[in-house]
Amino acid sequence: MSTQTQDQTQEQVVGRYTDALMNTFGPPKLALVRGEGSTVWDADGKAYLDLLGGIAVNSLGHAHPAMMKAVTEQLGTLGHISNFFTSGPQVELAETLLALLGGDAGPAQGKVFLANSGTEANEGAFKLTRRTGRTHVVVAEGGFHGRTMGALALTSKAAYREPFEPLPGDVTFVPYGDAEALAAAVTDETAAICLEPIQGEAGVVVAPDGYLAAARSIADEHGTLLWFDEVQCGVGRTGLWFEHQRSGVVPDVVTLAKGLGGGYPIGAVVGLGRAADLLQPGNHGTTFGGNPVACAAALAVLTTIESDGLLEHVTGLGEHLRAGLAAEPRVTEVRGHGLLIGLDLAEPVAAAVVDAAQAAGYIVNMPTPTRIRLAPPLVLTRAEADAFLADWPGILDAAWAAAKAGG
Structure with missing residues (x-):
């Protein structure tokens, strides 16, 4: 055959x-x-x-030679081990992401969950927000966060959502870039605000000046997590390691994928501060997430972006x-x-x-x-x-x- x-x-x-x-x-x-x-x-x-x-x-x-070398060498050494165990590339990648998020101030205080894609990263982050004891999430119109049922619940496009409703509920959509609408939607029962610093699928819509800072203030006022979806705009894509760094705003949760693996499937949820410990044993999992080969590929991407x-x-x-x-x-x-x-x-x-x-x-x-x-x-x-x-x-x-x- x-x-x-x-x-x-x-x-x-x-x-x-x-x-x-x-x-x-x-x-x-x-x-x-x-x-x-x-x-x-x-x-x-x-x-x-x-x-x-x-x-x-x-x-x-x-x-790219760096990608080919990293993947080939790692696959020839240790391919897959499950998350009953760990490997050097998994630990090093998590440490590197925290260091890049912290910037000149030193490594960010947080922890990383490794997945296989952007929608899985957002699914994991959505579950993380439920561990606050709250269920309400506020997201922006025009945003895209994935196609799995949880991530889809955060995605506003009717053509994507309607064939699969009812979706996980308690989600409010507000106009992107409108700080007043955001403030009106968030309450003391809101678990998280989820925003893309640049909306990719909407056609590259950039957050207005001051919008992310306003979101940080609103989140702080209500004890709400601020979650930036950097699946498309992160990892050097916009000339910074992470697009939210342009604003100087520090989020509680960051989700990554796409460019992180340079073509090898990988995603990440980074919880910072109190968000780092919300997911505990039994709350979430993945068979392939943190795979040594995927982590080696991601490390090759990050190293090459810096060295070149x-x-x-x-x-x-x-x-x-x-x-x-x-x-x-x-x-x-x-x-x-x-x-x-x-x-x-x-x-x-x-x-x-x-x-x-x-x-x-x-x-x-x-x-x-x-x-x-x-x-x-x-x-x-x-x-x-x-x-x-x-x-x-x-x-x-x-x-x-x-x-x-x-x-």
Whole structure:
């Protein structure tokens, strides 16, 4: 029984996908077979500059030597051990995350729970908030926190929620960035406020100045936990280790995933201060979380970001990209920090832009009909960014023409 795909065309591989996999994502746009740096190749041999990075996951791009070395060596030493035991990479990763969260003040006082994905991290954090003895959680409209039942209960999009209701209750949604609405929703019975410092799935919506600080004050007033979901915007993506550090606000809970593993599945819940000890034996668990190979991959990502100066690189290149994108008159707004970039289009042609970009050899994403999101590898080069910016007007020309012809 052969499962080889390397000699098959894109059409053949996609056909096999359609026959064998559940239709949860719709038909795939491409069958990819190889990647190197910020470039991927499809089954027909065409190259694409990957400006989505696996949705902000591939921090070091594809086939990075540090990732390959770390994963190969760890898998050859100790692969999986369950959480009856521990390993050096698990402990070192937890210590490193606390050190990065603490910054110049020294390691943060907290503890880490390691999971396998962003939705699992948020599921664990949701359970952690119940250990306060309260059940009410306040979250923002436009936020995305995952697809499992608990995480989905915190996600406002009706199309995601309604097919699976009733969901875990006692959740209040408020407009993102509206501190007055947040203050009105939080009471002495509120377990947690859960916010993304930048809303990724909404199209890269940045928290207004002072909003996170207001959330901290509101939480303190009511004895409520402040939980920042940094699954998409954390781990160097915005030019800082964690986006909330831009505000100077210290949360009680931080959730991480995506870029933390650089393509290897891993997630983390970090409880700080009193939140560190809310989960006790028997309250939560995972078979694969803290797996030595996943932890080794994450450590390779963190070490490389630091050793290669990628935070500074991401900051400068992000500014360059945003300026170039904003120069196009059919772009009405550009948002974001570092290499998490969202832009608004003058017309609802985002789907046509994605198709035109793909035809031109670029992978970009459409969060909404008027928005495009870029989340490329942190190792994207200036030359690669400039090539995209040079082709950007032509991509928009093709998209506008396609949209006009179609409607």
